[in-house]
Amino acid sequence: MSSAATRRGFLVRVVAGVSTLALAGCNSVSQQPWIDPLLRSAEALTKRVQRLFGGSHALAQEFTKADIAPTFRANGTLDPGTAAYRNHVANGFKDWRITVTGLVEHPLSISLDQLRAMPSRTQITRHDCVEGWSCIGEWKGTQLQLILALAKPKEGARYVVARCADPMTDTDGDGVNDSDFYYESLDMVEATHPQTILAYELNGQPLPVANGAPVRIRAERQLGYKQPKYVMAIEVVDDYSKIAGGKGGYWEDQGYNWWGGI
């Protein structure tokens, strides 16, 4: 065998070996316990740099009525389906209250009428889903910063956790979800951003059930999963590690980044 042929044979074996290893590696390396923390280490850097440029007050782009999508796409929970929620739908959310608790000087319990009586903000914004699609809609609601100003967060308050009415897991297998209620957390910068609102209207109509009736959070510089629907309670905390899976939100507990600005 000539030396050129030997070299060729060697290189073919190297390429074959490397590609087999790479393919096998791609499938198993994501399962390795060290890979998740390593890859996740970029998240803090991403957040810091994005905050550096975005600051606390850069506004998300607002659009005109002509840009509004004919139907606003609903995703995730389309109907919480619990008996309690069905009762609320049946009586027009008359008894729905949003509690504000935790590290606040004045805990609150707000009815929808009280919420609607507060100064409102209307914004036509683009909703960006983590899946990749976008949809433009007009939202009306109360700025979360106004609610927080009433409740007066105490020293050390770092996050605003929203607790929701939609359960994400079906434990008894009857086809209706009954546990693992959706929750999300925003830090104070995002929670007090002028475009972060407790929205109760979409495109001039009361929020439909599929889009989070009666109230959802809009945090316009974040992806959709950071904007929880069916909001029942606001909890101001210094640390979310004791809540549910400890990662700061339902999807975070499933492995998604806490920083939802990208």
Place this chain on the structure above:
Amino acid sequence: MAVANEPARTSTKRPIAIWAAIKEFLTYGANSDPDAPRHWFYRHRLFIRITHWSNAIVLCVMLMSGLQIFNAHSALYWGQGADFDHPILSLTAMQNDDGTLKGITQIGPWHFDTTGFLGASRVDGQWNVRGFPSWATIPGPQWLAMGRLWHFFFAWLFVTNGAIFAAFAFASGHFRRDLEPKASDFTRLPAEIVHHAKLQFPKGEAAKSYNGIQRLTYFTVIFILGPLVVLTGLTMSPTMDAAFPFLPWIFMGRQSARTIHFICAFSFLAFFIVHIVMVVLSGSWNNIRSMITGNYEIEGAPGGQHE
């Protein structure tokens, strides 16, 4: 006993054999006659070699994790919002009457049956509705959260590596000498395309510098495609759009930016394939070695440096 001895025997000899083959590969000339005189030319400096191979790895991870992210919503649109009923491109699946899946690729008004590859393919033997097949994505199974972790970690490496390359390229004169397109590159382009198509590659003195096609291609890929893929990537971030409203403005919306990002990714892939074909056709040993050790052997070049 003989069987039990087998692994021990190979484990001591194989590394030596492999090392000998690597050494031979790295030192042996393109000219297969070992007695022929060799003309060596130091073609690629260390920074180019390092950033080249880091980029090769990073780009593979970016492409494959990007396809994983794309699979979470395997359709492309134009504008700010998504016109769900009229995607530019979509990879979807339909159920046949017998319950099996049919993968459909839609591009504009055209529909193609791409069962087994795009739209519907097997993951560990099971048929799945998925845009790109599992062998093309990181990780293999549908796992958006992990795909995003890979993508956003390696994005930092991609940008850092690119910035290091650009800084060295400008400082060392590599950009001015080898990458910056010259007016003559455009005038000579038709003739060079003919030469390339006939697989006639520069020899001797001419092989020491990049030809016009190389300069134009490398310039376009590194200094146009590179920034474009980064900027369209950033445009998909809602926080970046709030910080830099010109981003969605120049790309005519987040969904347009996503579509351009996708086109960039496949342009990289096309470049990658053509690049490898050209490396092989114009002398794979010599080319690959020059990107590892820096040394390139000039065939029949009296002016080549003799080492």
